[in-house]
Amino acid sequence: MDYGVSDVAGGDRQxxxxxxxxxxxxxxxxxxxxGAVSEIRPLRTEExxxxxxxxxxxxVGVEGKTTTTVAMDFxxxxxxxxxxxxxxxxxxxxxxxxMWDELAIGxxxxxxxxxxxxxxxxxxxxxxxxxxxxxxxxxxxxFEGARRYEREDVRLALDxxxxxxxxxxxxxxxxxxxxxxxxxxxxxxxxxxxxxxxGIA
Amino acid sequence: MPSNYERWLDAEAGxxxxxxxxxxxxxxxxxxxxDLVATVMATRIFGDPxxxxxxxxxxxxxxxxxxxxxxxxxxxDLPLGVVRIILADLRELGLVVISTPVVMAERVDKHTLRxxxxxxxxL
Numbered sequence: 001m002d003y004g005v006s007d008v009a010g011g012d013r014q015x016x017x018x019x020x021x022x023x024x025x026x027x028x029x030x031x032x033x034x035g036a037v038s039e040i041r042p043l044r045t046e047e048x049x050x051x052x053x054x055x056x057x058x059x060v061g062v063e064g065k066t067t068t069t070v071a072m073d074f075x076x077x078x079x080x081x082x083x084x085x086x087x088x089x090x091x092x093x094x095x096x097x098x099m100w101d102e103l104a105i106g107x108x109x110x111x112x113x114x115x116x117x118x119x120x121x122x123x124x125x126x127x128x129x130x131x132x133x134x135x136x137x138x139x140x141x142x143f144e145g146a147r148r149y150e151r152e153d154v155r156l157a158l159d160x161x162x163x164x165x166x167x168x169x170x171x172x173x174x175x176x177x178x179x180x181x182x183x184x185x186x187x188x189x190x191x192x193x194x195x196x197x198x199g200i201a
Numbered sequence: 202m203p204s205n206y207e208r209w210l211d212a213e214a215g216x217x218x219x220x221x222x223x224x225x226x227x228x229x230x231x232x233x234x235x236d237l238v239a240t241v242m243a244t245r246i247f248g249d250p251x252x253x254x255x256x257x258x259x260x261x262x263x264x265x266x267x268x269x270x271x272x273x274x275x276x277x278d279l280p281l282g283v284v285r286i287i288l289a290d291l292r293e294l295g296l297v298v299i300s301t302p303v304v305m306a307e308r309v310d311k312h313t314l315r316x317x318x319x320x321x322x323x324l
Contacts, residue, residue, distance in 0.1 A: 017238035017269050018309060018317060037324075043274055045281040074275055079320025083313075086238050086271060102237060108309045108317070178324055185318045192311055 015082050020181065021103050021136075022073065022089040023128070024113035025121025029141040029171035030089035031073045033113060037177035038075030038087055045070050045099065070099065085181075094124050109188045110136040111180055113171065116149045119157050126158060135188045137165040139180045223256050223283055230289035235270060237281070239301045241288060242267045260287050264297050 022030050034040050073089030088103050090096050104110075110129050114122040122138070129136040140154060151166045160166065165187050170176040221228060243264040253261070256279065263273050274284040291297040309317075 015240055015267055016313065017240065018313070019238055041275040042278065043271060043281065044278075045274075069280060074271060076272070077321075077324070079317060079324075083316060083320060085317065085320075086269070088237075088271075105236065106309075108314070174324075178321055182318065182321050185314055185321065188309070189311065189314050189318070192308065192314065 015084070017084050017086055019086050019088060019103060019107040020184065021100065021107055021110035021134075022087055022113060023091075023100070023110060023122075023125035024089075025115070025118060026091060028113050028115045028118075028121065029143075030113055033139075033141075033169075033171035033177050033180070034073040034075040034087050034089050036172055036174045037181065038077045038085075040073065040075045043072045043074035043088075045072060070096065072099070097128060100128060104132060104134055107134065109184050110134055111184055112136055112138045114138055114140050114154070114158075115143060116140055116154065117143070119154065122158065126160070135184075135191050137167065137180075137184050137187050139167050139169045139183075141171045142168050221283060223254065223279070224286040227286055228282060230286045232289050232292060235285070235288075235299045236301050237271045238269045239299050240267050240269060241273060241297055241299050243297050244295060256283075257287050257291060260284065261291055261296055264291075270299075 022034060024030050031040070070091075073087070075087040075089075077085040077087070079085060090099050090103065110125075112122050112125045112129070126136075126138070128134075138154070138158065138160065140149075140151075151168070154160075154166055155162070155164075165183050167180060167183050169180050241264045243261055256277065259277050260273055263276055270281070270284065270288065273288070274281045277284065279287075288297060288299060292299055
């Protein structure tokens with residue numbers, strides 16, 4: 001991969017595009033959250049059907065179909081002309097991990113959006129980020145009518161580290177979505193301060 | 202014999218021209234790999250538009266101002282994989298330069314994190 005310094009950004013300042021991942025099960029509010037805080041845009045990726053997805057996506061009648069279209073939530077937040085946040089929301093199931101592997105490279109961190117009625121849906125995402133040591137926080141989308149759980153109950157249920165932030169949010173609200181992103185960046189800053197620089201030759 | 206399964210091939214199933222027909226069936230691009238948020242910029246105005254496919258021309262036009270791979274894919278409404286192949290073609294022809302943002306090199310540095318934090322708070 002080309003990690004060289006860009007020479008095409010023009011001007012004196014480097015254009016910095018920063019990726020933030022948003023993971024969570026279907027219907028948990030990823031699209032809503034991205035739309036609340038950024039200009040949401042369509043982004044599709046056409047990927048070869050893997051053996052795993054062939055088991056779940058019926059191709060009966062369309063046996064020639066070897067690729068599948070996956071829609072991603074994609075949002076852009078211009079913080080400055082040369083500093084832009086890119087939010088990528090992807091489904092949490094393991095079959096979409098091929099997308100995450102790329103999204104995770106160089107990403108600032110991740111938000112796992114969870115619904116307290118279906119906490120188990122967030123297990124794969126949490127596992128993924130823990131294993132790859134990608135800093136993340138958990139945001140509980142507070143759906144109306146859903147029972148309010150204590151954050152510590154959720155921590156226990158999800159088996160999360162005591163210092164991992166869990167925040168309550170309303171994915172529809174811009175302010176709330178902003179707070180989620182701020183909590184993530186603060187967490188990454190704290191994590192970066194605690195860890196000695198490693199892995200850099 | 203028509204079966205129920207055929208109804209599955211509606212608009213949701215995608216365009217009639219499969220996207221990879223635009224890339225002559227290629228599903229992988231050649232040359233150095235580039236990230237979803239790598240910066241793309243056109244190097245110069247192309248000499249002979251007739252030698253390029255319409256999709257290549259659309260992508261090239263979008264790259265007249267610095268943009269990213271993801272932005273282009275969203276604007277032309279083609280799957281990322283297809284846009285990557287088109288971009289790699291244009292790169293091979295010397296029509297675009299693709300470079301990975303400096304922050305991609307490793308974890309985002311603290312200075313940038315603080316800038317992001319301030320930026321978010323000011324939204």
